[in-house]
Amino acid sequence: MDRIGDYAGMTDQRIEPRRRWPWLLSNTGIMTATVVVAAIGITALVVMLLIAGKARGTEQAKLQIDALKYGLGFFAAAGAVAALLLAIRRQLLAETAHELAERNHQIALQAQAHTEIDAAERRVTDLYTKAVEQLGSADAAVRLGGLYALERVAQNNPEQRQTIVNVLCAYLRMPYTPIVATSVSSEPVAGLPLSRPAPAAASRDPLQELQVRLTSQRILTAHLTLPEELPVERARTLTPIADQTFWPGIDIDLTGAFLLDWAMRRSYVRQADFTRATFVGGAWFGGATFTSSALFGEATFAGEALFGGATFVGEALFGEATFASDARFGEATFTSSAWFDKATFTSSAWFDKATFTSSAVFREATFTGEAWFGRATFAGEAVFREATFTSSARFDGATFADSAVFPEATFAGGAGFGGATFAGEAWFGRATFAGEAVFREATFTGEAWFGRATFAGEAVFREATFTSSARFDGATFADSAVFPEATFAGGAGFGRVTFTGEAGFDGATFTGTAVFRETTFTGEAGFDGVTFTGSARFDKATFTSSARKLSMAKARIFFAAGRQDVWPRGWQIDPDYLSGLWGRLVPEKPRTSG
Numbered sequence: 001m002d003r004i005g006d007y008a009g010m011t012d013q014r015i016e017p018r019r020r021w022p023w024l025l026s027n028t029g030i031m032t033a034t035v036v037v038a039a040i041g042i043t044a045l046v047v048m049l050l051i052a053g054k055a056r057g058t059e060q061a062k063l064q065i066d067a068l069k070y071g072l073g074f075f076a077a078a079g080a081v082a083a084l085l086l087a088i089r090r091q092l093l094a095e096t097a098h099e100l101a102e103r104n105h106q107i108a109l110q111a112q113a114h115t116e117i118d119a120a121e122r123r124v125t126d127l128y129t130k131a132v133e134q135l136g137s138a139d140a141a142v143r144l145g146g147l148y149a150l151e152r153v154a155q156n157n158p159e160q161r162q163t164i165v166n167v168l169c170a171y172l173r174m175p176y177t178p179i180v181a182t183s184v185s186s187e188p189v190a191g192l193p194l195s196r197p198a199p200a201a202a203s204r205d206p207l208q209e210l211q212v213r214l215t216s217q218r219i220l221t222a223h224l225t226l227p228e229e230l231p232v233e234r235a236r237t238l239t240p241i242a243d244q245t246f247w248p249g250i251d252i253d254l255t256g257a258f259l260l261d262w263a264m265r266r267s268y269v270r271q272a273d274f275t276r277a278t279f280v281g282g283a284w285f286g287g288a289t290f291t292s293s294a295l296f297g298e299a300t301f302a303g304e305a306l307f308g309g310a311t312f313v314g315e316a317l318f319g320e321a322t323f324a325s326d327a328r329f330g331e332a333t334f335t336s337s338a339w340f341d342k343a344t345f346t347s348s349a350w351f352d353k354a355t356f357t358s359s360a361v362f363r364e365a366t367f368t369g370e371a372w373f374g375r376a377t378f379a380g381e382a383v384f385r386e387a388t389f390t391s392s393a394r395f396d397g398a399t400f401a402d403s404a405v406f407p408e409a410t411f412a413g414g415a416g417f418g419g420a421t422f423a424g425e426a427w428f429g430r431a432t433f434a435g436e437a438v439f440r441e442a443t444f445t446g447e448a449w450f451g452r453a454t455f456a457g458e459a460v461f462r463e464a465t466f467t468s469s470a471r472f473d474g475a476t477f478a479d480s481a482v483f484p485e486a487t488f489a490g491g492a493g494f495g496r497v498t499f500t501g502e503a504g505f506d507g508a509t510f511t512g513t514a515v516f517r518e519t520t521f522t523g524e525a526g527f528d529g530v531t532f533t534g535s536a537r538f539d540k541a542t543f544t545s546s547a548r549k550l551s552m553a554k555a556r557i558f559f560a561a562g563r564q565d566v567w568p569r570g571w572q573i574d575p576d577y578l579s580g581l582w583g584r585l586v587p588e589k590p591r592t593s594g
Contacts, residue, residue: 034082041074127153128160135171140208144215151219154247158240161223161247168216172257176213177206210260217262223247224267232289232311235268251292261303264288271314274299285310296321297339307332308350318343326369329354337380340365351376359402362387370413373398381424384409392435395420403446406431414457417442428453439464447490450475458501461486469512472497480523483508491534494519505530516541527552532565539566555585 023029048067055063127149134146147168154164226235226246238248251271261281271292282303293314298321305327316338323343328350338356341363348369359380368390375397383405392413403424414435425446436457444466452474461483468490476498485507492510495517503521506528514532518540525543528551536557543550550568557565557573559581567573567585574586 029085031082033085034079037077037081038075041071041077044074045071128163132167135167138204140205140212143212147212147215147219151223154223155244156242158242158244158247161240162250165220165247165250165252168220169253169257171216172213172220172254172259176209176258213258214260217259220252221262221264221267224250224252224264224269226266226268228266232268235289236291259283271295275317279303279305282306290314290316293317301325301327304328312336312338315339320344323347323349326350330372331355334358334360337361342366345369345371348372353377356380356382359383364388367391367393370394374416375399378402378404381405386410389413389415392416400424400426403427407449408432411435411437414438422446422448425449430454433457433459436460441465444468444470447471452476455479455481458482466490466492469493477501477503480504485509488512488514491515499523499525502526510534510536513537518542520544521550525550527555529553530555531558532556533558534560535564537564537566538568541568543568549587552585556582557584558582 131146131149154161263284266287273295289311394416396418418440471493479501491512501523509531
């Protein structure tokens with residue numbers, strides 16, 4: 001901070017520099033000009049006297065007087081020229097002296113200003129150094145004084161705020177194990193030891209150290225929180241000034257920190273790094289805004305993690321994070337990629353009405369409690385590959401604008417996708433639905449892949465719409481599979497599917513090719529009122545139901561060129577019901593021996 005050396009020798013600039021004058025204004029020039037004018041006068045005088053000498057009488061006297069007059073006039077002119085040139089030089093000298101005085105005055109003012117800045121910076125440095133030294137004291141009161149001193153320095157010196165925040169974060173990153181695992185509300189915190197051996201006499205008292213750390217937390221969070229009267233839009237354009245309660249444009253690094261009842265509601269920070277941090281008690285980030293990356297990888301949330309309404313402008317990284325209690329991200333906005341791969345949600349996970357503008361990755365994530373994604377919006381790719389949902393998974397009304405990737409995912413509880421919209425490809429291949437799987441009124445605009453998926457509970461696709469291909473090849477339905485009034489606009493592939501329970505396709509519409517080749521219907525199979533606009537293939541399909549026969553009453557077939565239909569054994573097109581371009585299926589009439 002010491003800039004005195006930069007200005008050493010500045011007073012040397014006050015010495016008047018040698019100035020290059022015009023030659024005419026120099027002593028030699030003035031003398032030369034005077035002599036020349038005087039010489040002209042003498043020459044004129046001599047010439048005129050010679051002329052006057054040749055005259056006679058009064059004319060000679062007159063010419064001699066004129067000669068003297070002109071000669072004296074030239075001598076006077078020579079003096080005037082010398083006086084004029086000296087006056088001009090005197091004026092230029094005065095102007096030069098004034099300019100030099102002004103310049104020296106400005107230099108003096110600058111030197112004084114820099115001296116004052118250096119003094120102020122020395123004072124800030126001294127305060128900063130003493131405050132940091134206080135943080136190393138064994139006395140908790142001294143450490144508290146150091147924290148408040150640092151806060152005061154940052155408050156009055158905006159350019160020092162990031163440095164002060166770095167010091168506070170570094171203090172919180174230091175290892176700490178509380179003697180009693182309690183939150184501020186004195187409630188026991190699950191998952192932490194209740195006690196540990198008493199510290200040595202020379203070490204810091206853990207209870208006092210806890211108060212110091214809580215003070216450091218409060219200083220950080222207080223200055224990173226937007227005042228109620230300040231809208232988020234204005235926070236983006238704020239310029240740091242002295243005595244400003246809110247500190248804009250701050251990065252925080254709390255990697256591996258131990259944080260107790262961390263409260264950053266409505267906070268506004270640039271980059272936040274909480275990698276491997278431990279949050280004991282609640283972690284409140286409701287309404288917070290992260291304008292750059294938000295890093296929570298491998299973090300542990302022992303209490304509630306509340307991110308409702310938070311905005312993540314940069315990447316949000318929660319990979320391998322552990323949420324021991326409720327995780328609430330309802331109405332949160334993820335502008336960039338959101339990574340929750342291998343994260344563990346022990347209790348309920350709430351992402352209802354959340355908006356994922358870019359990719360949302362929950363690969364191999366584990367949801368032990370209920371998972372709520374109702375009416376969430378996935379504008380980018382949604383990846384739940386190999387995710388595990390131990391309890392119910394609710395995606396009702398969710399919108400998937402890009403690919404929805406759920407291959408090999410496990411739904412141990414109910415899976416609700418009622419009214420969901422899949423604009424891109426929907427991948428559920430090899431997924432396991434142990435409970436009820438509800439896709440009622442869901443819309444699949446892209447290809448829907450359920451190949452080799454396992455449905456142990458009831459599978460409900462009532463009034464679902466498949467605009468493109470729907471592939472269920474090799475899937476297993478251990479309970480009822482209900483597709484009444486579903487619409488298959490593209491190809492529908494149910495080849496080698498096993499329907500152990502009831503298979504209900506009543507009122508469904510197959511616009512493209514419907515393939516049930518080598519499909520096994522162990523339970524009842526209902527195709528009443530089904531419409532086949534494209535080809536239908538049931539070759540090698542097996543119907544083993546003993547409860548009732550395969551039902552295709554009122555099934556309608558729209559004939560078209562090139563159709564390849566193979567109807568289930570025992571059914572045929574009713575020759576008496578052909579009307580225009582369509583017909584219906586009826587049981588074959590028993591054959592009589594001839």
